[in-house]
Amino acid sequence: MSEINFAECLYFSSGRINRIIAKISDQQFNQLGLSSTAAFMLMYLDSDTDINPSAIADELSLDRSTVTRFLDKLEHAGYITRTVNGRNVTVTLTDDGKALQPRLMTMWSDLNEHYQTILGKAGEQQLRELLNQDFETIR
């Protein structure tokens, strides 16, 4: 009776596309034994110095606790170090972490090509613009 078209439901369609995109991304970075989030975190850490967890959380739109978890992994893997300074923490790439950067960059550009293959050039562009609007934050 109700005839709901679930394909039209934002909840599922956004979940679905998110999983598609995540999978493409993971396939890339898993080649380095990294999850996508960990990989992007490393790239962000290369872009500046004296970065703290909160800044990472802001930049990558993640909860601080989520950032903590990934930093644990990256530290354990030897790609970063944490320097505690009072209640602040500074995150720094190790030499291993720096050495990874060129490969990360290559993968990132491969990734963007791959997105275009799947989504189409126009679709990829459209999606990018749409998703990057500054939506009202939910509390």
Added chain:
Amino acid sequence: MSEINFAECLYFSSGRINRIIAKISDQQFNQLGLSSTAAFMLMYLDSDTDINPSAIADELSLDRSTVTRFLDKLEHAGYITRTVNGRNVTVTLTDDGKALQPRLMTMWSDLNEHYQTILGKAGEQQLRELLNQDFETIR
């Protein structure tokens, strides 16, 4: 040096918007003590008879195992029953499950209004269309 704009990275922007949308949706359905996925599953079950888990998985773009997990919860909550028939299972709404439907429908329409408030009317429409393309499936 690298100057990556992470806001432009599909991996994070699609995750971000997915979380926004999921949160709006969850806020609605949690009023009935249901997760969004469980709620949509119930609505789908009302739309036809003799539905099996695989069909649910197809319709909602979820893995069969994920469907199993939610059916466990819904069964435990008394909203559905499972009838095993050889290797096939038929899922049926209980009376309680049926009784829930009007409220689910109301919430769904509230939800759609809420999306528009957050995303803007145009944005919501655009997003809907974009996300509903039939992307090549990843294997």
Added chain:
DNA sequence: CTTTTATAGTTGTATGTACAATCAATAGAA
């Protein structure tokens, strides 16, 4: 018919993520 292959569903396990609570440190007010 019997044997092989494919399919439906479930279970084990792992991952990414958030939220709430907590701890420690700083900053502001008294």
Added chain:
DNA sequence: TTCTATTGATTGTACATACAACTATAAAAG
């Protein structure tokens, strides 16, 4: 200067989800 409120980071916990392995059944091939 001491007390209080705020803030940065972490930990405990919970959830949605997938994938791989497994079980049982059905279908196809011989």
